[in-house]
Amino acid sequence: MTSKCFALVDCNNFYASCEKLFRPDIKDAAVVVLSNNDGCVVARSKEAKALGIKMGVPAFQIRELIENGKLLAFSSNYALYADLSARVMTTLEQLAPAVEVYSIDEAFLDLTGVSNCVELTQFGQQVRSTIQQWIGITVCVGIAPTKTLAKLANHAAKKWTKADGVVDLTSTERQRKLMSLLPVSEVWGIGGKLTTKLNKLGINTVLDLADAEPAFMRQQFSVVVSRIVQELNGESCLELEQVAPTKKEIVSSRSFGERITCKQQMQEAISEYVSRACQKLRKEQQVAKQLSVFLRTSPFSDKERDPYYSNSISTSLVTPSADTRDFISLAVKLLDKIWRDGYRYAKAGVMLSDFYDEGVYQGCLFEPEPQSYQSKALMTVIDKLNGSGKGKIWFASQGIKQDWSMKRGMLSPQYTTSWVDLPKAK
Template sequence: MPSTIFALVDCNNFYASCEKLFRPDLANTPVVVLSNNDGCIVARSKEAKQLGIKMGVPLFKVQKEMRQHGIVAFSSNYALYADISQRVMSTLESLTPAVEVYSIDEAFVDLTGIEPLQNLNDFGLMLRDKVQNWVGITVCVGIAPSKTLAKLANYAAKKWQKTAGVVDLTDPIRQRKLLALVPVNEVWGIGRKLSKRLELLGITTALQLADADAKYIRQHFSVVVERTVRELNGESCIELEQVIPTKQQIISSRSFGQRITCKEQMQQAISEYVSLACKKLRQQKQEAKYLTVFIRTSAFNQQHDLFSNSKSIALDTPSSDTRVFLAKAKQLLDMLWVNNFSYAKAGVMLTDFYNPGQHQLNLFTAPADKQQANHKLMQLIDNLNAKQDKTIWFASQGVKQAWSMKREHLSPAYTTNWRDLPIVK
C-alpha cells in the first residue's frame, strides 16, 4: 500500500446542481447557468449536456433549442453556490482527517491510514452517500497515491457509470490500464499548448507521459512537467495544503448591464467595487497600500472607438478602511474619465498587502486609538451586512444602480436570506 493516499472529491455539474437543489420539479429537466449579464452558458446539467448544449455558447444562439427542449436558464447565483460549497466542504471535514479546498466544487482529502480500517472503495462510496444525503449534491471520488492520479481517477469516475462514482487507483496495474485510455491533455497541469508539444514527441496518452524519461522532460519542458511525470508513476510530489495561501491581490470588476455614459454612474460603479474589494480584504485579515482603477469600452463594438485606461495610487500607510479607498478611487476616476464614450466595464484592484500593525509607521499614521475606532466601524458594517446585505452602504455607491449586472433569471437566495427561505405547503 502506498505511503500516501489522496482522494479528489468533485461535485457533479455543481452550479446546475445547486439550482436544482431547491427545485425538485426540475429534477429531470435540462438546466443551464449563465455568465455575468446573462451572456453565455457557463454550466450545464447532465440533461443539457446530453442535448448537445455547448459550454460558452451565447444564450441568444440556442434560443431555438431552449424552447424546443424546455431548457431552464438561471443567472449565476454566486451567494448560493458559495454557501452550498461550504456545506459540502464541512461535510468532508467531518468525515476525513484533512481537507484541502481546491476550488468551489473540488477538494482533496487525505485518506492515508484509512485502508487498514476500511476498504478505500467502500470509504469513497460512504463519502459520496453522506454528501448526497446531508447536502443534496452528487459527487464523484477519485482515490490514488498522488494528487495527479487522484484527478485522473476522478475523471474515470465521472466518465464511466459502472464505477458508481468512485475509482480506486492505488493498484499500479490498474493505474497503467487507466493511463493508457486517457489522452495526455486530460492530465492535470497539461494544457492545450503543452499537449501539442508532447504530441510532437509521440506522447499522446497519459501512460506514454508516465513512461517518459523524467530528466529529459525536465530539460525540454520544466520541473513542473517532470513533477507530473513522477506523480503519474505514483510518487507524491504535491502535498496537501490545509491552509489556504493569502491572495496577493484582490480584483473587483464587472461588465455593466447597460453602457455607462455619465461620470456620476461610473463613480457609483467604482464605489461599489471598492466596497466589495475592501470587504474581501478585511475577511482576509489584510491591509493594502496600492489601489488601481480601470475603465474600458467594449472591444466588440466596432461602431465606436476603443478606449481603455487605468491609474494607480499608493496610500501613505496600508489600510482596509473602505472610506480611505473610496476617496482615492474618486481621485483616480477624475484622472481617468473621458467624455463621449460608452463604457462597458470597470474595476478596481488592491495590491501590496500587509498584516495589520506590521508596517513602517510615518508622520501620517493615525493615532492607535483612531485606528482602533476605524477598525471597529468597518467590522460593525461587515457584521450588519452579513445578516442582511446592503443594510449599510456608502452614499457614493448610489441607490438605483441602473448600470448593475443584468440577472433576469436569478434564483432566490435560499440559504443566505431569511426572506428567500423556501416555504413548504
C-alpha cells in the first residue's frame, strides 16, 4: 500500500502580502495590518518584524513610526484578503489531487503517490512558482507523511532560507533531526498550558514528545495528545477533510467605531449583522430556526462614567428560514426587550443556530406553507448582485450612513472585487 504523504502550503505574511501586491512602490517597506477599528497589529511583513513590531501591539504605541514614515499601516481589507485567498486555493486545487482549506492562508494537500511521478521537493517548488506567477503571493511548502509533521516541515521552510521555501520531511532521519531542534510548543495542537505540563514531565523538545509512549500520554492527557505522538512518528491519524464540516452556528459581531447611545443606530447595526449572517447561512446551503441577539458596553471603561451593561436574548422561528427579512424582523423585536437607555454601547451581534438542510424540515400541520420559492429567488438575486462587485442592495433597516460602523481610516482599495477600485494605468 502506498504510504500517505501530505503537504502544508502556507502564504507568507498573508495580509501584509495582499496589501503589497498592488503597490510595487512599497515592495520593500515595513507594513502592518490593523484589527477592527484600527486597534492593534494583526499582521506584519518581514520588514516590520525586523523593526521589532510585535503581534497584537496597540496602534497608538507604534504611531510615531507610522508618522515618521518608517512603518506603513493598513486597516483590515477583508474583501481583498478573502478574494486572493480563494484564488490561491483554486490554484492549489488545479495542482494537487486533493486539497483541504485549513484557514484563509493555509491548505493541506494530499500528495500520496505523487512521488511516483515527480520528486517531492521539485513539486513543492512548482507550487511556489505557480502561485507566485499566477497570483503574486509567496508561499512556503512543508511535505511529510502526516499532517502534524507537515506543519513542522512548513515551519522549517519559513525559518531557514537555505530551504528555499520547501522542506521535504519524508525521511525519518530528517524528521528526528528537525524535532530535536524545535521546542515542544511548536507542535500543532500543543498550546501554552499543555506545554507547561509537558515541560514538568521533562518533555522539552518535539523529539522528546515523539519518543514518549502513546499509551502513557493518553493516560496523562487525552487521546488527542496520544494521536499527536503517533503522528510525530509518521503514523497518519488525521485524514484530509476535502469537504468542510457544516457549521453549527454563525455569529456576526463587531465593535463599534463610536459608542452607540441611540436605539435607531443599534437597530441599524443589528440589521447589518443579521444580513451578513444570513448571507453566510445561504452560502452553507442551510436554513436556521434560532436567533440570538446580544449587546454590551465596554468592560474596560470607567464604571462611574460608563456603567457596565450586558444582555442577550434568543428565540426561534416557527419554520426555519434563510431569508434575511425574517431574521431582521425578529431581531428588531428581540432588541426592544434588552435595550436600555442611558448606556454607551461598545459592541453588539447576532447568532444563528439550530440549522437544517434546505427542504428537509418537517413543518407544522397548522401553520401556513411559507413562500419558500419566492423567498429563495429574491435572496439569490440579492446575493448575486452583492457579490458581483458592480453594486450593492440592502434593506432600509440597515441604514445608509452607518456612523456606528467600525473605523477603517487606512483602508486600501478592494482591487479585485470592486469595479471602482480597479487599478488605473497612468
